Structures are given as C-alpha cells and as structure tokens.
Amino acid sequence: MLREYYVDRGAYSAGFDVPAVYEGRVQDAPYREYYLDRGPPAGYEVAPDVNYDAMYGTPLPKLYVHKVSCNCLGPWLLLKEAGIPFELVEVDLQRGDTHTPEYLSMNPLGKVPTYLEIDGTVVFESNSIMRFLCEKYVVPEHFYPHDVNLRGRIEMALDWRQTVLYPNVVKVAFPFLGMSKDRTKITEGKQALDKDLKVLTDYFLRETPFIGGALPCIGDYSVALPLLYLYATDYRTPAKVREYLENLASKTPSWNEVTDALKNFMSALK
Secondary structure, three states: OOOHHHOOOHHHHHOOOOOHHHOOHHHHOOOOOOEOOOEOOOOOOOOOOOOHHHHHOOOOOEEEEOOOOHHHHHHHHHHHHHOOOOEEEEOOOOOOHHHOHHHHHHOOOOOOOEEEOOOOOEEEOHHHHHHHHHHHOOOOHHHOOOOHHHHHHHHHHHHHHHHHHHHHHHHHHHHHHOOOOOOOOHHHHHHHHHHHHHHHHHHHOOOOOEOOEOOOOHHHHHHHHHHHHHHHOOOOOOHHHHHHHHHHHHOOOOHHHHHHHHHHHHHHHO
C-alpha cells in the first residue's frame, strides 16, 4: 500500500512496493499525514476515515513546553506537521513548574521539552523526542528518511546543532534575551557563528533547499529554530540564512502558530 509521502522518494512514486520495514505497520496505522484541521491530504479527494479517539482514548499524549524555548518548538512543529494528535501543556518556568516532584519524576533534569506517551513512556531532549516520534508513528518520509545516506546526513546535522551551533547561539543571544548576564562571550560567539552558518549554507544546504532534501526534515526544525533568537540581537544574520528560514516557514503551515509566542517575546524586548 503506497502513501503519498513516498511521492518525493523517486522509485516509490513509480509503483515500487512499500519497503518491508513498513509492512503491516503502515497498513495498521491511521494516516498520520492527515491533518484534522486541514482536510484531505494531498492526492486524496476526501479525507481518510480516521478515528483517533478510538486509537488513543483519553487523554492524548502530552508535550510539555515553554513557548519561548526554541528547544520546545521542534517537537511541537513535528507533531503538528505530521498530524500526530497530542495535548500541548505549557509550563511556567518562573513558577517552578518543572521542579515539582511530579515533573521531576518524568524529567529529572527539570527542563523542557518533555514528551509523555499514553502508556507512560517519557522522552526528553528535543532531538530525542523528534527521533522517537518518527520511529513510533507513521510520518511522512521526508521528516526522517529510511534511506541510510539521507538519515546519516540528518543525524550529522542534529549532532552538529547540539554540540557546535547551539552553544554559540546561546553565547550571542542569551544576554540580549535576558536569559544570561554574561556578555563576555558575545564577540567570541559571533565569530564562531560566522563559521557555523557557512557550514549550514555551504555544506548542509549546498545542493538542496533543506538539510534532508527538497522538503523539511527534523534536522531543519532542530537547526533553524534557535536561529530565530539571533533576530533579537545585533548580529547580522547572513542573507542565505534568512532566505532559508523564510523558505522553511513558507513550507511549514504551523510555523506561525508555533513561533508566535517567541516572536512576540522578542518584539517586546526592543
């Protein structure tokens, strides 16, 4: 049984069988690419008959977030864009919501995001949540391809974001955002970002508009969202990076819904 998310995967659109990894799993699961609030997915005249309540019951899986945290926005975008039903739980960091005994029993780090499945499974760390969702649910192939070469490229981007790019964004942006009082590393961070963003544009985006190809993947959600913080600083984000962010936003229907709180927060700082 073919799904429309194979259309961008070459051979599958020519009529090849679904890879064995999907046998049974695909046919037994609802159409994850069907958005409840957007009507039929591309290629269908009517929406598939999906009864999420019957599959999930009540309550739905929960994603605990602070809407200004860029680390929360990737999993939130993925859930929305992949059509996975969930409940968004906004936590108040200043009130100490992430340090209650109940929360710490889920995430001993006392941080966001945290994802809680209906069977009690807990996953924290932004990139880990996105990987988990792509493995647990049937999501459009472009988010986390099974092609080993494409997946390897996305995995590189996820790790590079975590170990190289994000720490340098923090050095530059957090003092402007009021999240840190240490301004001694801003210059160092800017110099590092000049190199980091060339890696993004000249390597990861050298041949394709997005990290994984023609459509956004979880690598894009992980890498792009922290870059929004730079708009609250005096750092001059390169034109190619701004174009990338604008293109990602245009290909992501839930972009404004997910990023509005962050953008409003940054606007209020000016």
